[in-house]
Amino acid sequence: MFTTFRGGQTGTWRVLSVAPVRGETLPLMPALSVTHADTISLPPAPSSSSWRLIGVASHVRYVERLEKIALNKAQAGLGRPEASCAALIPIRKNSAWWLMSQNERRRIFEDKSRHIADSLKYLPAIARQLYHSRDLGGPFDFLTWFEYAPAHAERFEELVAMLRESEEWQFVEREVDVRLVKVV
Structure with missing residues (x-):
């Protein structure tokens, strides 16, 4: 199932901020919609009033x-x-990451950065889902969603x-x- 995050004029989430951490940012939009579908529709014509990121929730990787x-x-x-607060954090890793086995x-990911072990103490207060998007041709490798x-x-x-x-970062x-x- 594909999940689409669309920044635009309407949506169930009001955007508080869009901040670049590294590299180019995304345009600030007033709202975000999140939809789930079995197929990806063709992208609309480029617009300055919206952006769209698509990912797939896949099996968990790098875990024992x-x-x-x-x-x-x-x-x-x-x-x-x-859980009325959320964060969408799209990430693209560099070629050195992808050249590794x-x-x-x-x-x-785990032995040095302790991504899983150290993150466990924040659960269940913070729910999270990772969406893979590297193979879908988008501008990011991962779309991380937190509530x-x-x-x-x-x-x-x-x-x-x-x-x-x-x-890892x-x-x-x-x-x-x-x-x-x-949005209530």
């Missing part, structure tokens, strides 16, 4: 069995009523800061941080 069990046990689902990427209650906003900032300080060449609040 015990890590997957721990993630499944701790992870909260998306769409919880109290999967085992080499795993070593950096959390306003009471957990500080914890979310801690999580993002921790991830950005890891060795040295391979990020483009990252945009889109902050949102659910």
Whole structure:
């Protein structure tokens, strides 16, 4: 199933900010819609009033069995009523990352950066879903989606800061941080 994040004039999420972390940003739009479909429709003509990012929620990668069990046990689902805050963080990694074997990427992802182990303490307060988009020809490799209650906003900032300080993030060449609040 394809998930489309569309920044535009309408949507179920109000955009609070669009900030470049590394590289080129995305245009600031007032709203974001999130849709799920079995197919991808052809893109509309280029417009200054919207942008569109598409990804696929795939099987979990770079995890070992015990890590997957721990993630499944701790992870909260998306769409919880109290989770009225969200962040969309699209990321593109550099060619050095993709030239490595999967085992080499795993070593950096978990053995050195402790991406999974250190992130577990933020679950279930922060729900997350990773969408793969590298093979779909978009401008990003991953679209990371987070949802959390306003009471957990500080914890979310801690999580993002921790991830950005890891060795894995040295391979990020483009990252945009889109902050949102659910439209009631």
